[in-house]
Amino acid sequence: MSELASTGIEATRRRLTGKQADTVDRLTAAAVDVLSREGYSGTTIRLVAAAAGVGTATAYTYFSSKEHLISEVFWRRLIAAPHLEAPDADPATRVVAVLRQISLLVADEPALASAVSAALLGDDPDVQHLRVRIGIEIHNRLAAALGSRDPKRLSMLELLYAGALLQGGMGLLSYQEVADLLEISARQLLADPGNGS
Template sequence: MSSTTAERLLEAGLDELRAVGAETLTIRTVAQRAGLSPATAYTYLASKNRLYAELFWRFLLEDADVRPDGVDPVARVQWVTRRLGERLAAAPELAAAVTPALLSHDPEVEELRLRIGAELVRRFEVAAGDAGAEAVEALTLAFSGALLQAGMGLMTYAEMADRLDVVVAVIMRGSR
């Protein structure tokens, strides 16, 4: 999605999500907010899940070029998980919407799910340095599991960052 119409829809979608929440939002209300017909909106966004996944992808891209801070690989990976957790905590509507969207079997989400996963892997690879593929896979799985738990309300996104600090240290110690 790169056209001006798509950008209008995504901006309107984020505004609508913040205003009414994931359960109440419809593609029709997003279209109305964007000043477009529902038919036009459905051309770009076939489902709410696609909208939420697209918004999350763009959320990730906002800081994709930021290098992780830290004196060693453990600190850098902790910085990555903490930064993502804090950013999600600051965007509660998006955080609540994206978990079920990414877990859905919606074919409109499949490609974005893969891109999002690849971006998370890339961030862990950069932060972990030469820790190895197994450590990166463990970090990715741990982070995904933490996202799921936070999405289910078992912890907050701020708590997720704190709890992942310990998990990251354990995984990274095991990779040496």
């Protein structure tokens, strides 16, 4: 079993046995490989299943669409990323660290990065479910980093993150530029006392 499966990460459609978790791990790893070769438009569940050494029908028992599979890859990377601990740092520094970590999760893999943006915008119910889980995880990490009950600033930080990542996914900015722009924006937002609740 992979490190991800052993930490309790499950596919979104069902609870998994050890063997099933291994199959899902193989499918998510194969998805990254296929995306790097074929790009988003050329990636199919059939190609990913073949690369993972499983049947197409088996792959569809875990993932309803390629968008679901790609969203699952991002979800697994996000949930596996360690929570940043910096209790002595100021809130702006903690928030910037969280935003950088999340925005750079797929920065070194351009095909995956653009595929994640496209996949997360899909209307597949399984993607919608993952989108909610991803949003909650990012919300919780930003709230912990902010360290205060400041819903207005927290909402603004979430909007900054979503907009910046969309720009990265569309290829308008590199993911390093996204991280840098998020840092500048977050520091300005958190330094401005007029934006508090």
